Amino acid sequence: MENTSKKTARPGKVKSRTYEELWTRPGYLIRRLHQIHVGLFAEECGGADLTPVQSAILTVLQGGEGMDQLTLSTSVGIDRTSGADVIRRLERRGLLTRISSEQDRRAKIVKITVEGRTFLKRVRPRMARAQDRLIAPLDDEEREEFFRLINKLVDANNKASRAPMGTV
Amino acid sequence: MENTSKKTARPGKVKSRTYEELWTRPGYLIRRLHQIHVGLFAEECGGADLTPVQSAILTVLQGGEGMDQLTLSTSVGIDRTSGADVIRRLERRGLLTRISSEQDRRAKIVKITVEGRTFLKRVRPRMARAQDRLIAPLDDEEREEFFRLINKLVDANNKASRAPMGTV
Protein backbone atom coordinates (compact mmCIF):
# COMPACT_ATOMS: atom_id res chain seq x y z
CA MET A 1 0.00 0.00 0.00
CA GLU A 2 1.38 3.34 -0.83
CA ASN A 3 -2.00 4.44 0.40
CA THR A 4 -4.39 5.15 3.26
CA SER A 5 -3.45 4.03 6.71
CA LYS A 6 0.13 3.11 6.00
CA LYS A 7 1.26 6.55 5.01
CA THR A 8 -0.54 8.36 7.78
CA ALA A 9 -0.23 5.89 10.60
CA ARG A 10 3.11 4.21 10.07
CA PRO A 11 5.18 5.63 12.89
CA GLY A 12 8.57 4.29 11.85
CA LYS A 13 8.44 2.39 15.07
CA VAL A 14 5.86 -0.22 15.90
CA LYS A 15 5.97 -0.78 19.58
CA SER A 16 2.68 -2.33 20.61
CA ARG A 17 2.55 -5.37 18.31
CA THR A 18 -1.18 -5.77 18.48
CA TYR A 19 -1.22 -6.45 14.75
CA GLU A 20 -4.44 -4.55 14.29
CA GLU A 21 -3.28 -3.21 10.92
CA LEU A 22 -2.44 -5.75 8.27
CA TRP A 23 0.83 -4.09 7.33
CA THR A 24 2.15 -4.48 10.89
CA ARG A 25 1.85 -8.27 10.64
CA PRO A 26 5.13 -9.87 9.59
CA GLY A 27 3.31 -12.84 8.13
CA TYR A 28 1.20 -10.56 6.00
CA LEU A 29 4.21 -8.68 4.65
CA ILE A 30 6.00 -11.93 3.90
CA ARG A 31 2.99 -13.27 2.03
CA ARG A 32 2.88 -10.07 -0.04
CA LEU A 33 6.59 -10.24 -0.80
CA HIS A 34 6.23 -13.88 -1.77
CA GLN A 35 3.43 -12.98 -4.17
CA ILE A 36 5.59 -10.24 -5.62
CA HIS A 37 8.44 -12.66 -6.19
CA VAL A 38 6.13 -15.14 -7.90
CA GLY A 39 4.88 -12.29 -10.09
CA LEU A 40 8.37 -11.15 -11.02
CA PHE A 41 9.50 -14.69 -11.68
CA ALA A 42 6.51 -15.28 -13.95
CA GLU A 43 7.26 -12.07 -15.79
CA GLU A 44 10.84 -13.15 -16.48
CA CYS A 45 10.45 -16.91 -16.81
CA GLY A 46 6.76 -17.38 -17.56
CA GLY A 47 7.47 -17.50 -21.25
CA ALA A 48 9.69 -20.50 -20.57
CA ASP A 49 6.94 -22.06 -18.46
CA LEU A 50 9.12 -22.15 -15.38
CA THR A 51 8.03 -21.53 -11.80
CA PRO A 52 10.30 -20.82 -8.81
CA VAL A 53 9.84 -24.30 -7.35
CA GLN A 54 10.48 -26.01 -10.68
CA SER A 55 13.65 -23.96 -10.96
CA ALA A 56 14.70 -25.04 -7.46
CA ILE A 57 14.09 -28.73 -8.23
CA LEU A 58 16.13 -28.61 -11.43
CA THR A 59 18.90 -26.64 -9.72
CA VAL A 60 19.30 -29.26 -7.01
CA LEU A 61 19.32 -32.06 -9.58
CA GLN A 62 21.89 -30.27 -11.67
CA GLY A 63 24.38 -30.25 -8.83
CA GLY A 64 24.21 -33.82 -7.60
CA GLU A 65 23.45 -37.17 -9.10
CA GLY A 66 20.00 -38.75 -9.01
CA MET A 67 18.01 -38.95 -5.81
CA ASP A 68 14.67 -40.25 -4.61
CA GLN A 69 11.62 -37.98 -4.56
CA LEU A 70 11.57 -37.49 -0.79
CA THR A 71 15.22 -36.45 -0.58
CA LEU A 72 14.69 -34.10 -3.51
CA SER A 73 11.54 -32.52 -2.06
CA THR A 74 13.17 -32.09 1.34
CA SER A 75 16.29 -30.48 -0.06
CA VAL A 76 14.09 -27.92 -1.81
CA GLY A 77 12.06 -27.39 1.35
CA ILE A 78 8.67 -28.59 0.21
CA ASP A 79 6.37 -31.39 1.21
CA ARG A 80 6.86 -34.77 -0.42
CA THR A 81 3.46 -34.75 -2.15
CA SER A 82 3.90 -31.20 -3.43
CA GLY A 83 7.28 -32.26 -4.72
CA ALA A 84 5.80 -35.30 -6.44
CA ASP A 85 3.38 -33.00 -8.32
CA VAL A 86 6.16 -30.75 -9.54
CA ILE A 87 8.41 -33.67 -10.43
CA ARG A 88 5.64 -35.36 -12.42
CA ARG A 89 5.07 -32.19 -14.46
CA LEU A 90 8.78 -31.81 -15.16
CA GLU A 91 8.98 -35.46 -16.20
CA ARG A 92 6.10 -34.93 -18.66
CA ARG A 93 8.16 -32.16 -20.25
CA GLY A 94 11.19 -34.40 -20.54
CA LEU A 95 13.34 -32.26 -18.24
CA LEU A 96 13.94 -35.12 -15.82
CA THR A 97 13.46 -38.88 -15.56
CA ARG A 98 11.95 -40.99 -12.80
CA ILE A 99 13.23 -44.57 -12.70
CA SER A 100 12.50 -47.18 -10.05
CA SER A 101 15.57 -47.91 -7.98
CA GLU A 102 17.19 -51.32 -8.27
CA GLN A 103 18.25 -51.30 -4.63
CA ASP A 104 14.91 -50.17 -3.22
CA ARG A 105 11.94 -50.85 -5.42
CA ARG A 106 9.77 -48.47 -3.35
CA ALA A 107 11.90 -45.51 -4.40
CA LYS A 108 11.97 -43.70 -7.70
CA ILE A 109 15.29 -42.14 -8.61
CA VAL A 110 14.97 -38.72 -10.21
CA LYS A 111 17.64 -37.54 -12.65
CA ILE A 112 17.89 -34.42 -14.76
CA THR A 113 18.03 -35.08 -18.51
CA VAL A 114 20.27 -33.46 -21.12
CA GLU A 115 17.25 -31.43 -22.19
CA GLY A 116 16.82 -30.38 -18.58
CA ARG A 117 20.40 -29.15 -18.35
CA THR A 118 20.12 -27.25 -21.61
CA PHE A 119 16.84 -25.72 -20.50
CA LEU A 120 18.27 -24.66 -17.16
CA LYS A 121 21.28 -23.05 -18.80
CA ARG A 122 19.00 -21.14 -21.14
CA VAL A 123 16.67 -19.75 -18.45
CA ARG A 124 19.33 -19.06 -15.82
CA PRO A 125 19.80 -15.38 -16.82
CA ARG A 126 16.07 -14.75 -16.61
CA MET A 127 15.85 -16.42 -13.22
CA ALA A 128 18.72 -14.24 -12.01
CA ARG A 129 16.97 -11.15 -13.37
CA ALA A 130 13.87 -11.96 -11.32
CA GLN A 131 16.00 -12.25 -8.18
CA ASP A 132 17.84 -9.03 -8.99
CA ARG A 133 14.61 -7.10 -9.53
CA LEU A 134 13.22 -8.33 -6.23
CA ILE A 135 16.04 -6.84 -4.17
CA ALA A 136 16.69 -3.90 -6.49
CA PRO A 137 15.02 -1.42 -4.08
CA LEU A 138 17.71 -2.07 -1.45
CA ASP A 139 21.25 -0.73 -1.50
CA ASP A 140 24.22 -3.06 -0.94
CA GLU A 141 24.30 -2.63 2.81
CA GLU A 142 20.56 -3.15 3.15
CA ARG A 143 20.77 -6.29 1.03
CA GLU A 144 23.39 -7.82 3.29
CA GLU A 145 21.26 -7.02 6.30
CA PHE A 146 18.12 -8.38 4.67
CA PHE A 147 19.87 -11.65 3.80
CA ARG A 148 21.23 -11.91 7.32
CA LEU A 149 17.84 -11.35 8.96
CA ILE A 150 15.81 -13.59 6.66
CA ASN A 151 18.37 -16.37 6.96
CA LYS A 152 18.21 -16.01 10.73
CA LEU A 153 14.42 -16.27 10.67
CA VAL A 154 14.39 -19.25 8.31
CA ASP A 155 17.11 -21.11 10.22
CA ALA A 156 15.57 -20.53 13.63
CA ASN A 157 12.02 -21.32 12.53
CA ASN A 158 12.91 -24.19 10.25
CA LYS A 159 11.74 -26.81 12.68
CA ALA A 160 8.35 -25.14 12.89
CA SER A 161 7.80 -25.43 9.16
CA ARG A 162 5.56 -28.11 7.82
CA ALA A 163 8.28 -29.21 5.44
CA PRO A 164 11.49 -28.63 7.37
CA MET A 165 14.60 -28.65 5.26
CA GLY A 166 17.68 -30.71 5.78
CA THR A 167 16.07 -33.38 7.90
CA VAL A 168 17.04 -36.20 5.56
CA MET B 1 19.16 -25.75 6.12
CA GLU B 2 21.40 -25.91 9.07
CA ASN B 3 23.25 -28.35 6.84
CA THR B 4 25.59 -29.03 3.95
CA SER B 5 26.63 -26.18 1.74
CA LYS B 6 25.18 -23.37 3.79
CA LYS B 7 27.35 -23.81 6.79
CA THR B 8 30.53 -24.33 4.89
CA ALA B 9 30.06 -21.97 1.98
CA ARG B 10 28.07 -19.09 3.39
CA PRO B 11 30.63 -16.32 3.45
CA GLY B 12 28.68 -13.73 5.41
CA LYS B 13 28.94 -11.67 2.31
CA VAL B 14 27.48 -12.67 -1.00
CA LYS B 15 29.04 -10.51 -3.63
CA SER B 16 28.64 -12.31 -6.91
CA ARG B 17 24.85 -12.84 -7.01
CA THR B 18 24.96 -15.76 -9.40
CA TYR B 19 22.28 -17.48 -7.35
CA GLU B 20 23.84 -20.89 -7.90
CA GLU B 21 22.92 -21.99 -4.41
CA LEU B 22 19.25 -21.97 -3.47
CA TRP B 23 19.83 -20.20 -0.16
CA THR B 24 21.42 -17.24 -1.93
CA ARG B 25 18.20 -16.57 -3.86
CA PRO B 26 16.04 -13.99 -2.11
CA GLY B 27 12.91 -15.42 -3.72
CA TYR B 28 13.74 -18.83 -2.35
CA LEU B 29 14.28 -17.57 1.18
CA ILE B 30 11.05 -15.61 1.05
CA ARG B 31 9.12 -18.66 -0.11
CA ARG B 32 10.60 -20.66 2.78
CA LEU B 33 9.72 -17.96 5.30
CA HIS B 34 6.21 -17.77 3.88
CA GLN B 35 5.82 -21.52 4.30
CA ILE B 36 7.07 -21.22 7.85
CA HIS B 37 4.52 -18.53 8.62
CA VAL B 38 1.71 -20.62 7.15
CA GLY B 39 2.89 -23.50 9.31
CA LEU B 40 3.03 -21.42 12.48
CA PHE B 41 -0.35 -19.88 11.74
CA ALA B 42 -1.86 -23.31 11.19
CA GLU B 43 -0.35 -24.51 14.47
CA GLU B 44 -1.93 -21.62 16.38
CA CYS B 45 -5.16 -21.09 14.46
CA GLY B 46 -5.66 -24.35 12.61
CA GLY B 47 -7.93 -25.63 15.35
CA ALA B 48 -10.17 -22.64 14.65
CA ASP B 49 -10.02 -23.42 10.92
CA LEU B 50 -8.52 -20.05 10.10
CA THR B 51 -5.90 -19.30 7.46
CA PRO B 52 -3.81 -16.10 7.21
CA VAL B 53 -5.79 -14.80 4.26
CA GLN B 54 -9.12 -15.49 5.91
CA SER B 55 -7.87 -13.60 8.94
CA ALA B 56 -6.86 -10.67 6.72
CA ILE B 57 -10.26 -10.56 5.01
CA LEU B 58 -12.14 -10.55 8.31
CA THR B 59 -9.79 -7.95 9.79
CA VAL B 60 -10.41 -5.54 6.92
CA LEU B 61 -14.19 -6.06 7.17
CA GLN B 62 -14.10 -5.51 10.92
CA GLY B 63 -12.67 -2.05 10.51
CA GLY B 64 -14.87 -0.57 7.80
CA GLU B 65 -18.39 -1.06 6.66
CA GLY B 66 -19.36 -3.42 3.84
CA MET B 67 -17.54 -3.34 0.53
CA ASP B 68 -17.65 -5.13 -2.80
CA GLN B 69 -15.51 -8.19 -3.43
CA LEU B 70 -12.97 -6.49 -5.65
CA THR B 71 -12.30 -3.67 -3.19
CA LEU B 72 -12.01 -6.23 -0.42
CA SER B 73 -9.66 -8.50 -2.36
CA THR B 74 -7.50 -5.57 -3.42
CA SER B 75 -7.21 -4.15 0.07
CA VAL B 76 -5.95 -7.53 1.25
CA GLY B 77 -3.56 -7.73 -1.68
CA ILE B 78 -4.92 -10.76 -3.51
CA ASP B 79 -6.49 -11.36 -6.87
CA ARG B 80 -10.25 -10.94 -7.25
CA THR B 81 -10.83 -14.62 -8.03
CA SER B 82 -8.70 -15.82 -5.13
CA GLY B 83 -10.59 -13.40 -2.92
CA ALA B 84 -13.92 -14.67 -4.20
CA ASP B 85 -12.93 -18.21 -3.22
CA VAL B 86 -12.00 -17.19 0.31
CA ILE B 87 -15.09 -15.01 0.70
CA ARG B 88 -17.37 -17.83 -0.44
CA ARG B 89 -15.88 -20.18 2.14
CA LEU B 90 -16.28 -17.61 4.92
CA GLU B 91 -19.88 -16.98 3.83
CA ARG B 92 -20.60 -20.72 4.05
CA ARG B 93 -19.41 -20.60 7.66
CA GLY B 94 -21.68 -17.65 8.44
CA LEU B 95 -18.79 -15.30 9.27
CA LEU B 96 -19.81 -12.80 6.58
CA THR B 97 -22.70 -12.04 4.24
CA ARG B 98 -22.74 -11.29 0.53
CA ILE B 99 -25.70 -9.20 -0.63
CA SER B 100 -26.24 -7.73 -4.08
CA SER B 101 -25.88 -3.95 -3.99
CA GLU B 102 -28.95 -1.78 -4.61
CA GLN B 103 -26.89 0.93 -6.27
CA ASP B 104 -24.85 -1.33 -8.53
CA ARG B 105 -26.45 -4.65 -9.26
CA ARG B 106 -23.17 -6.03 -10.61
CA ALA B 107 -21.58 -5.76 -7.20
CA LYS B 108 -22.04 -7.91 -4.12
CA ILE B 109 -21.55 -6.11 -0.83
CA VAL B 110 -19.64 -8.12 1.73
CA LYS B 111 -20.26 -7.50 5.43
CA ILE B 112 -18.94 -9.21 8.52
CA THR B 113 -21.61 -10.83 10.69
CA VAL B 114 -21.96 -10.76 14.46
CA GLU B 115 -20.66 -14.34 14.46
CA GLY B 116 -17.71 -13.13 12.41
CA ARG B 117 -16.86 -10.42 14.92
CA THR B 118 -17.15 -12.82 17.84
CA PHE B 119 -15.00 -15.35 16.03
CA LEU B 120 -12.34 -12.76 15.22
CA LYS B 121 -12.21 -11.57 18.81
CA ARG B 122 -11.79 -15.15 19.98
CA VAL B 123 -8.92 -16.06 17.64
CA ARG B 124 -7.07 -12.73 17.78
CA PRO B 125 -4.68 -13.84 20.55
CA ARG B 126 -3.75 -16.97 18.63
CA MET B 127 -3.14 -14.98 15.46
CA ALA B 128 -0.92 -12.61 17.41
CA ARG B 129 0.98 -15.56 18.85
CA ALA B 130 1.74 -16.85 15.36
CA GLN B 131 3.11 -13.43 14.39
CA ASP B 132 5.14 -13.21 17.59
CA ARG B 133 6.67 -16.64 17.09
CA LEU B 134 7.64 -15.78 13.52
CA ILE B 135 9.81 -12.83 14.55
CA ALA B 136 10.84 -14.25 17.91
CA PRO B 137 14.37 -15.08 16.67
CA LEU B 138 15.11 -11.37 16.15
CA ASP B 139 15.90 -8.84 18.86
CA ASP B 140 14.07 -5.51 19.00
CA GLU B 141 16.53 -3.66 16.82
CA GLU B 142 16.61 -6.41 14.22
CA ARG B 143 12.81 -6.46 14.14
CA GLU B 144 12.60 -2.77 13.38
CA GLU B 145 15.17 -3.19 10.62
CA PHE B 146 13.39 -6.24 9.21
CA PHE B 147 10.07 -4.36 9.11
CA ARG B 148 11.74 -1.40 7.47
CA LEU B 149 13.41 -3.50 4.76
CA ILE B 150 10.45 -5.72 3.98
CA ASN B 151 8.14 -2.70 3.82
CA LYS B 152 10.58 -1.04 1.47
CA LEU B 153 10.63 -4.11 -0.78
CA VAL B 154 6.86 -4.52 -0.76
CA ASP B 155 6.21 -0.84 -1.41
CA ALA B 156 8.73 -0.53 -4.22
CA ASN B 157 7.74 -3.79 -5.89
CA ASN B 158 4.02 -3.46 -5.34
CA LYS B 159 3.32 -2.50 -8.93
CA ALA B 160 5.11 -5.61 -10.14
CA SER B 161 2.84 -7.86 -8.13
CA ARG B 162 0.09 -9.69 -9.90
CA ALA B 163 -2.42 -8.33 -7.41
CA PRO B 164 -1.14 -4.84 -6.57
CA MET B 165 -2.56 -3.36 -3.44
CA GLY B 166 -4.17 -0.02 -3.04
CA THR B 167 -5.03 0.49 -6.68
CA VAL B 168 -8.74 0.90 -6.00
Next chain:
DNA sequence: GCAATAAAAGAAGTATACTGTGTAATTTTG
Protein backbone atom coordinates in the same frame (compact mmCIF):
# COMPACT_ATOMS: atom_id res chain seq x y z
C1' DG C 1 11.54 -67.40 9.13
C1' DC C 2 7.74 -64.48 10.03
C1' DA C 3 5.13 -60.88 11.94
C1' DA C 4 5.47 -55.98 13.23
C1' DT C 5 7.23 -51.73 11.99
C1' DA C 6 8.94 -48.20 9.09
C1' DA C 7 9.67 -45.98 4.70
C1' DA C 8 8.53 -44.42 -0.15
C1' DA C 9 5.17 -43.40 -3.04
C1' DG C 10 0.36 -42.82 -4.81
C1' DA C 11 -4.40 -41.13 -4.63
C1' DA C 12 -7.96 -38.17 -2.97
C1' DG C 13 -9.29 -33.96 -0.89
C1' DT C 14 -8.71 -28.89 0.58
C1' DA C 15 -6.95 -24.05 0.46
C1' DT C 16 -4.47 -20.44 -1.71
C1' DA C 17 -3.47 -17.84 -5.84
C1' DC C 18 -3.20 -17.13 -10.17
C1' DT C 19 -4.83 -16.95 -15.75
C1' DG C 20 -8.32 -16.67 -19.08
C1' DT C 21 -12.93 -16.53 -20.66
C1' DG C 22 -17.59 -15.26 -20.54
C1' DT C 23 -21.69 -12.65 -18.85
C1' DA C 24 -24.35 -9.12 -17.07
C1' DA C 25 -24.72 -4.46 -15.63
C1' DT C 26 -23.14 0.17 -15.72
C1' DT C 27 -20.82 4.10 -17.51
C1' DT C 28 -18.70 6.67 -21.16
C1' DT C 29 -18.57 8.28 -25.60
C1' DG C 30 -19.92 9.48 -30.31
Next chain:
DNA sequence: CAAAATTACACAGTATACTTCTTTTATTGC
Protein backbone atom coordinates in the same frame (compact mmCIF):
# COMPACT_ATOMS: atom_id res chain seq x y z
C1' DC D 1 -29.86 7.64 -27.48
C1' DA D 2 -27.16 3.69 -29.11
C1' DA D 3 -22.52 1.65 -29.46
C1' DA D 4 -18.30 0.98 -26.95
C1' DA D 5 -15.71 0.51 -22.98
C1' DT D 6 -15.44 -0.66 -18.31
C1' DT D 7 -16.63 -3.03 -14.14
C1' DA D 8 -17.99 -6.94 -11.04
C1' DC D 9 -18.57 -11.39 -10.87
C1' DA D 10 -18.62 -16.43 -12.10
C1' DC D 11 -16.60 -20.51 -13.98
C1' DA D 12 -12.92 -23.44 -15.73
C1' DG D 13 -8.26 -24.58 -15.56
C1' DT D 14 -3.33 -24.71 -13.59
C1' DA D 15 0.36 -24.72 -9.98
C1' DT D 16 1.78 -24.82 -5.29
C1' DA D 17 1.37 -26.88 -0.79
C1' DC D 18 -0.58 -29.14 2.43
C1' DT D 19 -3.54 -33.41 4.93
C1' DT D 20 -5.02 -38.11 5.36
C1' DC D 21 -5.42 -42.78 3.83
C1' DT D 22 -3.68 -46.71 1.37
C1' DT D 23 -0.30 -49.81 -1.08
C1' DT D 24 4.08 -51.67 -1.76
C1' DT D 25 8.50 -52.74 -0.26
C1' DA D 26 12.35 -53.00 3.38
C1' DT D 27 13.96 -53.57 7.74
C1' DT D 28 13.73 -55.24 12.41
C1' DG D 29 12.56 -57.97 16.43
C1' DC D 30 11.60 -62.18 18.17
